[in-house]
Amino acid sequence: MSLSELTASQLLQQLREGRIKAVEVVAHSLRQIDQYDPTVGAFLRVNRDHAFAQAEEIDRRRSRGEKLGKLAGLPVAVKDNICTQGEPTTCASRMLKRFVPPYDATVIARLKAADAIIVGKTNLDEFAMGGSTETSALGRTCNPWDVTRIPGGSSGGAAACVAARMVPLSVGSDTGGSIRQPAALCGVTGLKPTYGRVSRFGLVAFASSLDQIGPLAQTAEDCALLLEVLAGHDPKDATSIPQPVPPFSETVRQPLEGLRVGWVREHLGEGVSPSVLAAIQEAIKVFQSLGAKVEEVELPHARYAVATYYIIACSEASSNLARYDGVHYGYRTDEKAMLAELAEERRVLQQQGKSEALEDLDTALVRMYRKTRAEGFGAEVKRRIMLGTYALSAGYYDAYYLKALKVRRLIRQDYDKAFQKVHVIVGPVTPTPAFALGEKINDPLAMYLFDLFTVGTNLAGLPAISIPCGFSEDGMPIGLHLQAPPLEEETLLRAAHMFQQVTDWHRRRPPLLDRQAVAT
């Protein structure tokens, strides 16, 4: 059996039993990256030497009988908006292309403490703003199932590298669906934890009240393994929840008795493609066959979720991204050129005697800000900063931001009510399977509407998981969305594991792997 067919849990067992060595696992991972990443483009950087050295060290420590961490010897990929000390953390932006944080994110510290091997940093939409990874300023990622299509986003690289079996485990972040949506489109399992379950310290903020780090892997069992390491209270994050972390990796295999599954009429209606609809309906039947009771629930304010989400997320982003101003770190415009340009403008205005325009001319500082941000950020990031700045402006605040906060509360109340009846709510993650690269990049509204099933979860701060549940006629993966009440990750993982015990969608491999494997 090839190593790439093993899940993280299986690899871990073989490592523990001494049947394989960490160096072999890492070597295999790097070989897969070498072979497929030139096509897929999941990684922005790979830490080849360091990964090997770390694997050797783990093998040595294991041979000496030392106690090792929970993920000892497993390669893990990390989304490049999570800070790694001494290693670039770019957010796939020109602005941070050369930024090297002097600190580790808390999740990185936890991964290191668990002896995970961080093999590289994965591509994303710039500052996690996007749903296709196409807004990355530093590289293009394709869907391993069809390289002409998007991998989803913003954790596109994080999902694609698991789908292409380059790594068994991957860490992403989810602000409005950024883990679950690419997981669905790439045919892997991805979990967005309860807001506050995983520390955000070191996650470069997009929208602080929505961002959450979570795991991506082939199976729910593997997600449980990784989540157990990532999760837990962190005094460095005031919004992190001071609750003990359940032993997810142990409880995940326990089937749920008397599971009640809810579904929402609007999620299975207009706008959802027939193949997705069929797959979801089939998945619901699977849960029924496992003894679950299925009933309809209502989320009456769900239709306002996209609008609410984009107001809140953009408002927070407009403030969070203000720090990228060229003053202290990151990209700065060419100062000489900028000053020359300004001098020339001044000269022309003086010549024309336009004293008023002359007075309004930027100071050097303001011009530096303008040019730095104009050049450092891509179009989508600028669009969101402008939307958010507008929504927070005097005279618009009440109508937009404040109203969005109120709707957000109503959305949360809808969920609270629904969860009085059911344990989990199921539905599609996306209305259609992955679309073609370039298809929606010039249609931001269409891109935003693609998020309609996932953003509500973030607004309500809930945990949710995406698991493979079928394929379209043209062979693209389809994801099943399970949402649960706050802190019920365990329920999600156990329900997902039950599903994966009786289905094999998550075991399917992109044809690319077999084609290229034959070719080499």
Add this chain to the structure above:
Amino acid sequence: MAEQPYTIVIGLEVHVQLLTESKLFCGCSTKFGAPPNTQTCPICIGMPGVLPVMNRRAVELAVKTGLALNCEIARFSKWDRKNYYYPDLPKGFQISQYDLPICRGGYLDVPSPNREGMRRIRIIRVHLEEDAGKSMHDEKAGRADSRIDLNRAGTPLLEIVTQPDIRSPAEAKAFLTELKLLLNYLEVSDCNMQEGSLRVDANINLHIPTEDGQYVATPIVEVKNMNSFRAVERALTYEAQRQYEAFLETGHRLGDVPKQTRGWDEDAQLTRPQRSKEESSDYRYFPEPDLVPVTVTDAELEALRQQLGELPADIRRRLQETYHLNDYDSDVIVNQGRAFVDYFCQLADTCGDGKMAANWAQQDVLRTLNERDWTITQFPISAAELARLLCRVKSGELDTAKARMVFGHMVDHQATVDEAIQSLGIVQVDETELRQLCAELLASNPKVVAEVKSGKDKAIGSLVGQAKKRNPHVNPARVKEICLELIRQETT
């Protein structure tokens, strides 16, 4: 000063740095004067991905201040982001409190500058926020060079906003003096304007009476860049006169022109308009999503109330009532701080004479502290020992001049009263011996006696001189007393 033909209306916005060990949202030190950018970390310099964690001590100090200013303390307040771009604001926003400040309402009673009782200045709000860094501009013609020190960035600040209750520049100064004293007593802030731990902006306009018995209000001007209490007084005096002249010239009333900001130019002693462009900024306040709301429980509030201790106004009253000090003396003593007050009270209680204790504390003790740059805690003479010295003076054993010598010796050699007297060779003259000496002098100076009898008490002076020649240890005051007494006995 001539009566002005207008009423001055002033409101103050005071920023004070809190005396916390560490910054408001990270563990960096808040100590003043370190080399630039040595007290910083990824959090206070706003690096990507970092998060603020609130310093609870700052909240406690804010609550103490609110209690001492008679404010209503919010049981639930929150943090907001104030968004603006400036190079010394590394995150592009300042974490502050917008619509739910930690304290609201309240007042401070201020001794009126002309000593006509107290003036109550109402407080609108007190809120917490983080300080920005410091920009240092070196603007040589055309080649502006700016440097930024972020040591201060993230230091906790308290913003105290008054109602426009202040009616004169002197009253503004008096308010600041009293506020500074209060915050010193609370150990909330050292309020050092030179180090920037207290900063003041003032809003000022005039109410100019009209013939119909109403008044006209002039446009409100915000005055900034005042670097001492004296500068505040001068800037506001200047600004009031300027507004009056501007009104006579233009007739502009409140609302006719946009609010103006003017900066005090200390060298030129005048206010100048600052760029109004930056004034129209929209700070786009919104709740800080990285922090949770601040709650204060009944128990915490009670505990902090207990920690307030006796406050300056109460101490002043106590000194006046218990030791019969006047306004001036009680002010001088209270202004020295709590430790000095304690010293004074012990001194007064032990020697049993408040006025005498006040004189010694203010003149001798305070002068020594100032000369040697000591605090009262460093002062080598305990209150009990100094009281012993004062008792000797009271009983006539020592005259004031000798007592001062003894005092000086005690300070220099950390000696007791007895040790000092001994080292200085001061010999106590026996009372009987002294009376004997006086009697002899009177007998040999009938002329002086006659002069005294005719009402010229001053004539005794020559006898004092003779007494000192015969015995250098005599107490001149005592010689005078005894001689007069003996002459009086003779006449009756």
